Amino acid sequence: MFPRPGGFHVFRHSDKTVLGEPDTVQEAVELIVAELSDGRGPAVDGTPDDL
Numbered sequence: 001m002f003p004r005p006g007g008f009h010v011f012r013h014s015d016k017t018v019l020g021e022p023d024t025v026q027e028a029v030e031l032i033v034a035e036l037s038d039g040r041g042p043a044v045d046g047t048p049d050d051l
Helices: 025-035
Strands: 002-004 007-011 018-020
Touching: 007 025, 018 025
Parallel strands: none
Antiparallel strands: 002 007, 007 018
């Protein structure tokens, strides 16, 4: 997610697919969350070794 005049660019980092150009932060986050694969758990503070 990167800012643009009047909104944001949202793209998938792995293959640079543009997911959308929403006008608000809320819409940008909704696009990102919608792209998460099933089975993802909550974010944790730490490194992979901490898991």
